[in-house]
Amino acid sequence: MSADGATPVSSAAAAAGMRKDDPVLVADGVVRRFGGLTAVNVDHVEVESNRITALIGPNGAGKTTLFNLLTGFDTPDAGVWTFQGHDLAGVAAHKVARLGMVRTFQLTKALSRLTVMQNMRLGATDQRGERLWAGPFRWLWKDQEREITERADALLERFKLAHMRDEFAGSLSGGQRKLIEMARALMTDPKLIMLDEPMAGVNPALKQSLLEHITSLRDEGRTVLFVEHDMDMVHEISDWVLVMAQGELIAEGTAADISGTQAVIDAYLGAHHDVDLGAMSDAEAIAELGLEADVLDPAHDDPGQEDRR
């Protein structure tokens, strides 16, 4: 919904994009268009360091697109953003990851035909053995490999995947894949970890332990930014919530603040969810929708208009 002043969005939008004391990620004017559709149009957003920040919004709000833009997997039409003071606009995805800003994917990307341990080892950065010239000579990298393996074993233990260590990652369950993706991302020792729907397809039993894992990330000094639809989870663990709708950041605050905000309710349910447009005359409906009269085709008295706009 556009903040053109006529809709009730504007009052809450004032709070959206507020300054933080210690932002780790700051983005300005990030715009991404797909043809005529503006998928992301974020004026200003900051992510506070050492906090768990949730990014919520209805389907198609542009959450994942924003993730892709910030991590270099997609290129915006406009905008600048910095991570710990590093300018990241136009920086390739792998360099973003090396700076300490690592993401996971909505559809998990466990590397099926590598073992769980190989998946983990892959996550380690600055591996000498990854250089072509050093590869064939094991003595050049075996010490580092041993150190990486120890770190990986510790993480697998923590994420309760140790028993799967030597299995192909393809044999893991959906929930375990979420776990290994998170554990693998931790191998890079990220400052900011961005989780795209970490709870999707995870059974309730595993959910609780995932929540604990995410909280423990903050407790060890990392920043977490995650996209989620599960509002219970958002309420339970997030310190701060960003709300997007139709590509824009429309509100932010603590989970408790957010649930009462008119703009958020409107974004999820539609601004006119509690009025029956069909029972009104054309003129009344137009006034309720806050539209110019000529926007509507007078031939149609269509109560579904708002939803489709």
Next chain:
Amino acid sequence: MNWELIFWNALYTAINAAAAGYCIIAAGLNVHVGYTGLLNFGQAGFAAVGAYAFSIPIVEYGWSWYWALPLMLVCSVGLALLMGLPTLRLRADYLAIVTIAIAEIIRLFLNSTRFTWLTGGTDGRNGWTGFFEDLNPIDNTARYDLGAQSIDGYRLFMMIVGWCLVALISLFIWALMRSPWGRVLKSIREDEDAARALGKNVLGFKMQSLIIGGVIGSIGGLWLSAQKQSAQTGEFATTLTFFAFLIIVLGGLGRVKGPIVGTIIFFFVIQFVDNILEQGTRTENIPEWIVDSNNFGVVKNIVAGLALALLVVFRPQGIFGDKREQVFDVR
């Protein structure tokens, strides 16, 4: 039917110097397709560069082998860059299109009458294998018996050295693929976005893979031409690439042993079927309505193709592949 002769013929075809050349070419392709997931359909182009970039300077400009060899390597790296730079950013299908096109351009260029002064045209390039002949400690022209087969000293030498080369290259590939470098290649094969998200320079690794596999393919192409003492463009048609694909699929994609096992099986089956049909038509053991002496070449390909297809259907992981890997859905 003379089964002994058929067997020795088939065995010889499976292990001769030409087979070693094919094996090296397939090993290079295995680095691309099997380990990195790069659909290179232009491996014949690398092989052609290997043969011609080595032979042309020797024949035409009188270079010695120790200058021609580095030139050959440089050209093959250059070809990898040419193929890779515009396409490695794109999806795998685009690489397939570009590689097959470049390989055909190379072959047509080598074949064209306009550049005969350089490439020898349809005659190919001859008289550049003196280096190998001098290197041979045994008599190049003497005959040696291999079962029912009899081959000359040069072929025997090229066969033995060829398979030693196969062993060396396989060892090199094995050492590379067990390293963290090889692990990154495999992760790119599985999902390159995942590798990228973990800070791996996917483009750089793909390029390195294309270069390594391409240079290996060039060495194989050089061997293929050197063992017949002539560089011929007909050798480097797209069928060469498809044979190499068949070989690595048979032996098991992404397996160090794959190209070796695949080569031996592939050429053994082809030659075995060929000889049975040939003898069968000659001795009229096979009724003429199935196959006669005019069309047995075609029938050979049909039967051999069928045999290979059955092998792939019933052992999709290849002879040495890990059955477990097949369980997981691979895009």
